[in-house]
Amino acid sequence: MIDYIRINYQLIWEAFQQHLYLALIPVILAIIISLPLGYIAVRYKKLYYPLVNISSILYAIPSLALFLLLPPIIGTGVLSPLNIIIALTVYSIALMVRVVADGLNSVDPAITQAATAMGYRRVRRLFAVELPIALPVMLAGLRVATVANVSIVSVGALIGVGGLGALFLRGLQLDYLAPIFVGIILSVLLAATCDIIIVLVQRRFTPWVRAGGRA
Amino acid sequence: MDYLEYLLDPEHWDLAVTGNIPSLVVDHLYYTVITLVIASLIAIPVGLYIGHTGRFSFVAINAGNAGRSLPTLGLIILLVTVIGFGLLPVIIALVILAIPPILTSTYAGLRAINPASVDAAKGMGMRPIQILFRVEIPMALPLILSGLRSATLQVVSTATVASYVGLGGLGRLLVDGLALNQYDRVIAGAVVVAALAIVLDLIASSVQRLVVSPGVSGRALTRTSNKAPSSSVGPATATAG
Numbered sequence: 471m472i473d474y475i476r477i478n479y480q481l482i483w484e485a486f487q488q489h490l491y492l493a494l495i496p497v498i499l500a501i502i503i504s505l506p507l508g509y510i511a512v513r514y515k516k517l518y519y520p521l522v523n524i525s526s527i528l529y530a531i532p533s534l535a536l537f538l539l540l541p542p543i544i545g546t547g548v549l550s551p552l553n554i555i556i557a558l559t560v561y562s563i564a565l566m567v568r569v570v571a572d573g574l575n576s577v578d579p580a581i582t583q584a585a586t587a588m589g590y591r592r593v594r595r596l597f598a599v600e601l602p603i604a605l606p607v608m609l610a611g612l613r614v615a616t617v618a619n620v621s622i623v624s625v626g627a628l629i630g631v632g633g634l635g636a637l638f639l640r641g642l643q644l645d646y647l648a649p650i651f652v653g654i655i656l657s658v659l660l661a662a663t664c665d666i667i668i669v670l671v672q673r674r675f676t677p678w679v680r681a682g683g684r685a
Numbered sequence: 686m687d688y689l690e691y692l693l694d695p696e697h698w699d700l701a702v703t704g705n706i707p708s709l710v711v712d713h714l715y716y717t718v719i720t721l722v723i724a725s726l727i728a729i730p731v732g733l734y735i736g737h738t739g740r741f742s743f744v745a746i747n748a749g750n751a752g753r754s755l756p757t758l759g760l761i762i763l764l765v766t767v768i769g770f771g772l773l774p775v776i777i778a779l780v781i782l783a784i785p786p787i788l789t790s791t792y793a794g795l796r797a798i799n800p801a802s803v804d805a806a807k808g809m810g811m812r813p814i815q816i817l818f819r820v821e822i823p824m825a826l827p828l829i830l831s832g833l834r835s836a837t838l839q840v841v842s843t844a845t846v847a848s849y850v851g852l853g854g855l856g857r858l859l860v861d862g863l864a865l866n867q868y869d870r871v872i873a874g875a876v877v878v879a880a881l882a883i884v885l886d887l888i889a890s891s892v893q894r895l896v897v898s899p900g901v902s903g904r905a906l907t908r909t910s911n912k913a914p915s916s917s918v919g920p921a922t923a924t925a926g
Contacts, residue, residue, distance in 0.1 A: 530883045647766055
């Protein structure tokens with residue numbers, strides 16, 4: 471395996487980089503899109519169940535099927551990396567909308583009332599009070615979405631864009647275990663690293679959770 | 686729409702023709718059911734044991750995360766390369782991927798029970814085995830079922846990918862269609878497998894609502910008690926799709 475890594479260093483590094491951006495761009499897009507959607511689901515209670523139900527239907531679609539259904543719907547090429555990025559964004563949004571809504575709903579009404587009484591308007595109250603309190607719930611969802619994305623990206627190898635997934639196919643074709651192990655280990659390490667980073671972010675921004683106070 | 690040509694061609698729905706779509710659906714369901722049965726037989730007892738006794742809880746807590754981070758395609762290809770082509774390596778891979786969501790949610794379901802309920806059962810003179818079957822399992826059922834639901838989606842999705850190493854089922858349409866450059870065949874496979882997953886998920890969510898004890902789901906609450914306990918019906922323990 472050491473020899474394989476030494477000889478194919480360049481190829482592994484490129485696969486890793488592709489894996490990284492295919493997995494993480496969707497996470498960033500999903501945060502940007504699901505925050506307002508989650509807020510809408512809380513603000514207009516009638517929309518909560520439609521949004522959550524649509525999310526769970528989208529989430530049910532198998533990844534390979536979604537990768538291949540996107541081209542005729544949005545007009546991309548069958549082998550375009552955009553299919554992977556958009557599909558993973560859809561999954562991440564489907565997961566995050568519910569989490570954002572549930573996080574905001576978990577804020578104790580007494581806290582929002584106190585904030586209102588202190589003169590916070592709706593927007594400022596949202597950013598200064600409700601979102602920080604909902605942060606632990608939202609980041610827990612973000613961890614799931616990120617780790618899942620890192621794992622699903624390799625399925626993209628079947629349509630030619632799969633980051634480390636390409637190493638799996640190479641191993642299968644050559645009947646050679648080294649690239650398969652390298653791919654699995656790097657993929658799991660990448661997922662674990664992203665997971666740890668999110669946990670650290672949460673510790674940094676929600677010190678009251680660690681202090682033992684109640685969120 | 687030439688994309689839909691394969692899907693709409695009645696020949697591909699004819700049960701007499703080999704490789705017809707209904708038979709692929711049946712195959713796909715067959716792999717899914719076998720996998721879920723084996724995974725449940727392993728994960729539910731282990732999860733109940735860990736949740737009931739509190740021993741080895743780190744296993745149950747970390748299984749979910751570890752399972753999610755395993756690349757499904759990598760695991761399948763690893764097992765096929767080690768064991769050889771065939772049904773066995775693929776089913777082993779599917780079972781490995783289905784165990785974590787079931788195990789974690791079974792454990793979480795037992796842990797989420799109010800200790801007062803268990804104490805009350807003890808006080809009523811129930812033996813540990815009675816407490817497990819008559820108090821803990823019914824109360825943990827919503828979460829156990831949501832774990833099974835996540836596992837179902839995981840297996841349907843991964844079985845599709847497994848066609849790349851020769852598994853039958855709907856993934857055949859996707860993989861063969863890609864290999865032959867028949868995009869309408871690919872679309873037929875993608876549409877049917879997506880529909881299958883969505884239908885299974887809807888069935889699972891209805892079963893989840895029906896099977897759960899009225900006392901747990903809040904359906905039995907009278908109008909005067911306006912605070913219904915929140916029961917999670919969605920994919921609480923989501924896994925890789």
